[in-house]
Amino acid sequence: MKDKNGLREELESLSPFLRKLKEKETGMQAPENYFKELPDRVLSQIREEIRTKAAPQKPGTSWVDNCIQYIQWFLQPRAAVAFGVVLLGIIAGVIFWNYEKTTPAPPIAAMEEVSSEELYDYLESNIEDFDSELLLELGWSEQQPGFFNEFDFDVNDINDYLEENIDEIDHRTLENLF
Amino acid sequence: MLEKSDETILNLLLSGVPTNTERGLRMMMEKYQERLYWVIRRIVAQHEDANDVLQNCFIKAYRSIHTFEQKAKLYTWLYRIATNEAITHLNKQKKTAVSSLDDEMSYYANRLSGDTFFDSDAVQQHLQRAIEKLPDKQKLVFNMRYFEELAYEEMSEILGTSVGALKASFHHAVKKIEAYFNEKEIF
Numbered sequence: 001m002k003d004k005n006g007l008r009e010e011l012e013s014l015s016p017f018l019r020k021l022k023e024k025e026t027g028m029q030a031p032e033n034y035f036k037e038l039p040d041r042v043l044s045q046i047r048e049e050i051r052t053k054a055a056p057q058k059p060g061t062s063w064v065d066n067c068i069q070y071i072q073w074f075l076q077p078r079a080a081v082a083f084g085v086v087l088l089g090i091i092a093g094v095i096f097w098n099y100e101k102t103t104p105a106p107p108i109a110a111m112e113e114v115s116s117e118e119l120y121d122y123l124e125s126n127i128e129d130f131d132s133e134l135l136l137e138l139g140w141s142e143q144q145p146g147f148f149n150e151f152d153f154d155v156n157d158i159n160d161y162l163e164e165n166i167d168e169i170d171h172r173t174l175e176n177l178f
Numbered sequence: 179m180l181e182k183s184d185e186t187i188l189n190l191l192l193s194g195v196p197t198n199t200e201r202g203l204r205m206m207m208e209k210y211q212e213r214l215y216w217v218i219r220r221i222v223a224q225h226e227d228a229n230d231v232l233q234n235c236f237i238k239a240y241r242s243i244h245t246f247e248q249k250a251k252l253y254t255w256l257y258r259i260a261t262n263e264a265i266t267h268l269n270k271q272k273k274t275a276v277s278s279l280d281d282e283m284s285y286y287a288n289r290l291s292g293d294t295f296f297d298s299d300a301v302q303q304h305l306q307r308a309i310e311k312l313p314d315k316q317k318l319v320f321n322m323r324y325f326e327e328l329a330y331e332e333m334s335e336i337l338g339t340s341v342g343a344l345k346a347s348f349h350h351a352v353k354k355i356e357a358y359f360n361e362k363e364i365f
Binding site for chain 1: 200203204207208211212215216219220225229232233236237240301302303305306323324326327328329330348349352353355356359
């Protein structure tokens with residue numbers, strides 16, 4: 001509802017200058033055909049907005065779908081090879097660990113628990129079973145501490161033994177000994 | 179109280195049938211676009227800004243048409259959306275463009291001189307600059323009364339302010355504009 005007369009009177013009393021100015025053009029213009037084209041522009045924006053909203057959304061995934069996705073991922077060649085390598089590593093690790101646990105301690109280490117007297121008695125009673133070369137290799141040399149040095153062999157005993165068995169010791173072994 | 183054509187427009191807009199909704203929206207725009215454009219243009223000054231605000235105004239009206247209570251006129255409702263959008267737009271621009279008082283002065287001057295769709299004599303240009311410098315509420319009241327020649331009762335319905343407060347606001351705005359012209363010695 002326009003109130004032209006009321007405004008004119010009001011301006012006359014408030015500001016005659018503005019009343020006069022009101023009768024002139026404001027100088028503002030709108031571009032040509034602007035109002036003709038505007039509805040189409042607005043409608044195309046709204047259509048675009050509706051199209052974007054109506055675009056199919058990715059459906060929500062349940063835990064079953066997630067499981068299937070994981071399985072499918074595992075079945076991919078690259079993932080399967082990687083998984084296989086890791087699995088083999090784990091199996092090898094478990095086997096090695098069990099082997100370490102079940103393998104008996106080395107003979108020298110096990111002998112630490114046996115006293116020197118017991119060993120001496122054993123060697124004396126089973127001396128025939130030992131190869132003479134092996135016995136000499138293990139501990140004959142006085143300069144080089146060896147296995148037999150720990151058992152306090154008497155030199156006379158060894159000399160007696162050698163005299164008794166001199167015929168059985170070959171020439172080369174005797175050269176090595178002296 | 180709705181006019182006959184407003185009733186038709188609303189029925190089409192609220193029909194829920196896409197083609198009818200589009201027809202209703204087109205009718206609404208054809209009926210009110212020019213009036214709303216000038217309301218907005220007088221607030222934001224430049225055509226490009228007015229164009230953006232007017233398009234937003236119609237899109238907002240389309241989105242929230244179901245909230246329109248048919249007690250008021252459709253134009254009143256649209257007018258309120260348009261002025262709110264225009265003032266929001268203006269405030270956003272001011273925040274980014276103005277950081278000091280000198281900036282503010284040059285900002286107002288540039289707004290009009292940079293608009294290719296503003297071609298007027300010096301006095302009209304000064305009038306626009308004087309209006310631009312008014313506080314938002316006074317600017318709105320001045321534009322509604324001075325350019326659109328709306329009665330205070332209608333303005334009161336649109337702005338939700340008493341007639342007395344609107345008269346006082348218009349009075350202050352006129353005095354400030356006169357002071358601006360006095361300062362520039364344009365009489």
